[in-house]
Amino acid sequence: MTKIGDGDGQSTFETLNGAQLVIRSSDDPELPEAFEDGSTLRRMTWGAASAGDLDVLRDRLGDQPNYVDFGDALECRDPNGLTIRVCVTRLRDVELAVTPINQYGDMRRIDEPSPVYDRATPVGVGHTVFFVDDLEASERFYRDLLGFSVSDRYTDRAVFLRMQVRGGHHNLFLLKLPHRGAGLNHVAFTVRDIHEVIGGGLAMNRQQWSTFLGPGRHPISSAYFWYVNSPLGGAFEYYTNEDFLTEAWTPREMRHSLESFTEWAVEGGIDADTRRQKSAQT
Ligand SMILES: [Fe+2]
Secondary structure, eight states, rough: EEEEETTTTTEEOOOOOOEEEEOTTOOOTOOOOOOOSSOOOOOOEESSSSSHHHHHHHHHHTTTTTOOOOOSSEEEEEESEEEEEEEOOOOOOEEEOOOOOOOOTTTTOOOOOOOOOOOOOEEEEEEEEEESSSSHHHHHHIISSOOOOEEEEETEEEEEEEESEEEEEOOOEOBBBBBBSSSEEEEEOOOHHHHHHHHHHHHHTTTTTEEEEEEEEEEETEEEEEEEEEETEEEEEEEOOOOOOOTTTTEEEEOHHHHHHHHHEEETBBBHHHHHOOOOTT
């Protein structure tokens, strides 16, 4: 990400499409109440497509806890205790030259090598994942009030939701675990292709950010991923190649299991120098 601001107690970083990550000290009185101890996400801002769409949400969110109407933005707390804000989107469309991949019978990259990245430059923030206390109440809030669509579900355990009917597999994943209360699981950054996932993960390991899990692949969204532990709380993820869904998609319901979460994954990351899996000690 690119640092675009520093001072007044906060640092601001931006992805290529204008999504921003703002970092403040966890004891900053300007921050809303935390939904878990320690460093974590304190406010999540979602984009509405237009002022008209924001007006629709204005009517729906008025009864929610800690509701504030700032005119050009609305704020309240979700059922999980996280402060959310909604404003008209400030994201930019990004045109990027993405190198095609060659597959059997579908040769799209001709007389051109595929790229090697020495770091990732995320296009945007693609999804966030929260541990929730009350899965049903949280799903109702995002589905019925904010208008998200259900993409898939783990029975009694989790739901994948997308902001728009036609869009990437999920922008939000809500997960209820028996011995874990509300909190941040991870924030995921969209990158161009599998090569950028790998180059980005290696670069983070080189910078001493430890791997939580990855590289690997989720069968449920088809995405390649690499998660690194974040000092800001939870994990950060680079991902690419997720499923794109439309109104023709029928949500699936499956049992939560290791196999349904990851087809394969490297635990501990890959050593950037040896190109081998890191040992358990590193
Ligand atoms: Fe993710």
